[in-house]
Amino acid sequence: MTSLFSKFDGTAGALGSLVxxxxxxxxxxxIEKPVSSTVGIIEGRETLLFGTNNYLGLSQSPRAIKAAQDAAAACGVGTTGSRIANGTQSLHRQLERRIADYFGRRDAMVFSTGYQANLGMISTLAGKDDYLILDADSHASIYDGSRLSPAQVIRFRHNDADDLYKRLKRLDGTPGAKLIVVEGIYSMTGNVPPIAEMVAVKRETGAYLLVDEAHSFGVMGERGLGIAEQAGVEADVDFIVGTFSKSLGTVGGYCVSDHPELELVRLNCRPYMFTASLPPEVIAATMAALEDMAEHPELRTQLKDNAARLHAGFHGLGLNASKQVSPVIAVTLEEIGQAIMMWNRLLDLGVYVNLSLPPATPDSRPLLRCSVMATHTAEQIDKAIAIFKQAALDAKALPEAA
Structure with a gap:
């Protein structure tokens, strides 16, 4: 008899080889215990955290912690229902209004995770006669949303506005709406799209545009609204999707839009309709973290400085690090064995980062993905650079003279 789990034999073999x-x-x-936003206990040792996406360090916000405690005491720890049943409390509506107002948008939908926000919006917006035009390096949640949609999916070359234009022009005269989906910061590499050029394509072709600002919300733009705000084209974006689990340090997702039909999306969006809503303490903590973000723009300034410091340090060592400076910095290696050894040495020496292996990486090469926080000190960043140097030398990823 065929085992139900035989399909995972390849995964089991690969995982065994990794270990x-x-x-x-x-x-x-x-992470056995967070000591602070930048330090955690791993394997019984204090370890620098450079792989948590906690860009503004707000997972440890005293204001958010107090708000969560008060909300749990007043409202309990869960809603036990979805948003269209018994799962909408006044706090949910308050958060949606605050997110919409912060973006200067007509309305907002709040989802239980950022993954569900992409899953729900993409699968609901694009119908059977429509087209989804996706950046080839899109996040898994975007691809999963496209699989749930009956729309035809077309991919264009990563960050290539000319290729996007060509693919849309081929659809001239075809019935159905066209929805372009791009990200603000690509989570694996830290790449930033030429969003102004893509907006120009959107205008000329009459397409709609959805931007996933998951890794750019709180990070880019004067008020932290993301890549669209930074480029001055926010008004041209039809739907902005994001998450609370990065810069705000909680959990949940959202979509903001000026389209009044967003209210109808609520009644057709299965990941919204059939998932229990966020618990009161998470909603309250998210609103408190949003206040922290709004009141402390200096966090973005410090984050930018910290990202530049780590980026320059990696390039100074001769590592093959991301070309663009953002809070996501990837160090690409040539061999899987080399990447595994270097990741392990980093953890041995006190730095935690993310190990990413093919086929999950953009160019089939392994990489070490680092994320920077506003709350990292210059000393912590310099220590991480020094540890990267030692780990790279041990893994023979740098010349001895580096």
Whole structure:
């Protein structure tokens, strides 16, 4: 009899090889206790956290912690229902209004996760006669949303506005709406799209535009609204999707839009309709973290400085690091074994980052993905650079003279 789990034999073999090569399972690291936003206890040792997406350090916000405690005491710890049943409390509506107002938009929908925000909006907006035009390096949640949609999916070359234009022009005269989907910061590499050029394509072709600002919300733009705000084209974006689990340090997702039909999307969006809503303490903590973000623009300034410091340090060592400066910095390596060894050495020496392996990487090469926080000190960043140097030398990823 065929085992239900035989399809995972390849995964089991690959995971076994990873553990054998490095002594650890890189996908089951436990942060036993957060000491601060930048330091956690891993394997009983204090470890610098450079792989948590906690860009503004707000997971440890005293204001958000107090708000969560008060909300749990007043409202309980859960809603036990979806947003269209018994799962909407006044706090949910308050958060939607605050998110919409912060973006200067007509309305907002709040989802239980950022993954569900992409899953729900993409699968609901694009119908059977429509077209989804996706950046080739889109996040898994975007691709999963496209799989749930009956629309035809067309991919264009990563960050290539000319290729986007060509693919849309081929659809001239075809019935159905066209929805372009791009990201503000690409989570694996830290690449930033030429969003102004893409908006120009959107205008000329009459397409709609959805921007996933998951990794750029709180990070880019004068008020932290993301890449569209930074480029001055926010008014041309039809739908902005994002998450609370990065810069705001909580959990949940959202979509903001000026289209009045967003209210109808609520009644057709299955990931919104059939998922329990966020618990009161998470909603309250998110609103408090949003206040922190609004009141402390200096966090974005510090984050930008910290990202530049780590980026320059990696390039100074001769590492193959991301070309663009953003809070996501990827160090690309040539061999999987080399990447495994270097990741393990980093953890041995006190730095936690994310290990990403093909086929999950954009160019089929392994990479070490780092994320920077506003709350990292210059000393912590310099220590991480020094540890990267030692780990790279041990893995033979740098010349001895580096």
């Amino acid at each position: 054998e090569a490095g002594g650890r399972n890189p996908f089951s690291v436990v």
